[in-house]
Amino acid sequence: MLAFPDPVPTTASSLLANTEVVVAAAATLDEGLDCHDAFPTKAFEHFRERGLLTAPLPVELGGSDLCEASETAALRDVLYLVGRSSLVLGRLYEGHVNALALALRYGNAETRRQVSADAKAGHLFGVWNTEPATGGLSMTRHGGVLELADSKCFASGAGHVTRPLVTARIEDGRRLMLIVPLEPGVRAETKSWRAQGMRATATGTVDFSGLQLDVGAVVGEPDDYLRQPFFSCGAWRFLAVQCGGIAAVFEALRTHLVNTGRGGDPHQRARLGEAATRVETARLFVARAAETAAVAEADPEAAIAYVNLARGAVERCGLDVIELAQRSVGLSGFLETHPLEQRIRDLATYLRQPAPDHALASAAGYVLDAPRAFHALWQKL
Template identity: 30%
Template sequence: MTETSVHHDIPADEVSRWPLPGSGRTEARWQGLIDLARADVVTGRLAEAHADACAITHELRADSPRPGQLWGVWAAQPPAPVLRAKPHADIALLSGRKMWCSGAGICTHALVTAETEAGAALFAVDLSDPGVTVVPDTWHGVGMSGSATFTVDFDRVAATPVAAPGDYVARPGFWHGAIGVAACWFGAAEAVADKLVNAPGADPIREAHRGAVDAALYAARCALRCSAAEIDAAPDDMRAARIRARRVRAVVEDAATLTIDRVGRALGAAPLGQDPVHARRVADLTVYLRQSHAEYDLADLGSLVGPR
């Protein structure tokens, strides 16, 4: 894949300067993600990955993104196909296929998980390597189609080790980053809600829907603010980080889902059929929310807060 420049809508260099989780200014980080996703869901989603890459490389003491670069985080681990890493001097060579690669053809670099003899490890990859090939026609959804989420083939691609097997997920920052995704969900949901908030007229049913959306988004905003304060107070508490992320993502996901449903019920099909910006935003957010694993995530939360 040839080297690409940073997507003009993604302020990657600005994002690189955002405060890191636990720095004392985590709420400002969340607000940056909220603002970008509210303006455009795809921009927020790609910026969130770049922001996460900055935090991951900082925490794992690896080389961080440089000016002019846009990084993705390609860490999905489906059973098949498999991307494998073979040691080669002080680097590794990656070969195989990786699914769910958002920003493929847009990002200049990526943090990529690949299988080693000891398990899945994390590597940094320069996507201008000629062994990187984006597989066309591997995303068929209308929602998030602008995110360039494709399958990518690797053929002996040079990769720099960033984290040994298990180390990528065995850190509180993994869970802090999960809340960053929820901040994007929230920003997108606020933008969907604007269609209802700004709708003229004093219809009592419409006002009831508006009130329900306002209450749900208020609760989600409070959860994000509380999470930022808690992270800043105890950034290294692994158990608390995992519980917090599960809780906040559940609250925000519920609020976003309610917002999509209530706005549709209040306004009918017209905005979805006649307003391309709103229709795209609803489609994008609907797909983006499926980064949640729904009841599986709730079951994990239940196991954490149940009897020990």
């Protein structure tokens, strides 16, 4: 990893331009990526060279402040752009940003220094929280040594992410965050990741059994990972990536209608208009969710409810755009040679996020019991 030149220093304003360059190059850097067992290694080298791996760090630690509330719009645009180019890259980059955001928020000065050095050295971070139905990662402490047992599943970048932030159950049942230094390719099982879409994310199972760590690996206090409003409101970031994926499906539909000369048909026009409405609805919801999350501490419950509503809205918009595109393009959109085919598979897969029913029901509960009328609920955020 140290073989690369130092990343280009960036400001939040130059970051968007760098992101455009990176995603344009990424399209050609890792050819043939839409297959099992692949990973966009070269694209992430480019992310590093252009300062995107360090961008989430504070300026004083060599980053671009991308995790600061003041830079929410910049982060939203970066995630959207990456997602529009590739949901695989978007998912992985969002995990990197999320891990650094958690380490910066809850870690001590040494953690902040260490993650900054690691990001500069080209390590890819990720957040691995999901667990198999039984078992799941646990941790016991023996003096200054932490010993891990069992595994995480649905861990993106398994075998490639070398600085995962994981949640591990401790004796009293609460969970601690740890950053686990891993060598590439170790402890990862990705053979079962035979998913319809998002194939090159290497989303696998990682078995940490027997691994020993220094206490310095701990980030924050028990259950900090779940601390509200940050836990629920953080969902806006994956919504921004999904929003990019929805726009990419729409663009493939629009291009198809232009290229085939079928756009003049009134049925096609109506479907395109409906799809355009869904793309814009998702974009507006994500923009507002991001703004709301940035000031969530002013009214945590209201902010959480808004982001939860945005989750349902973006999912619905994504599913609608998929259906409209498939009906408009027809069978040729199912052929591997058509740009829609992979985009739809990736989007359909990435739209699956944790507990969507719970998110909607809890937002509905907030609205039901709210102290104000619906129109006034989010006026102050």
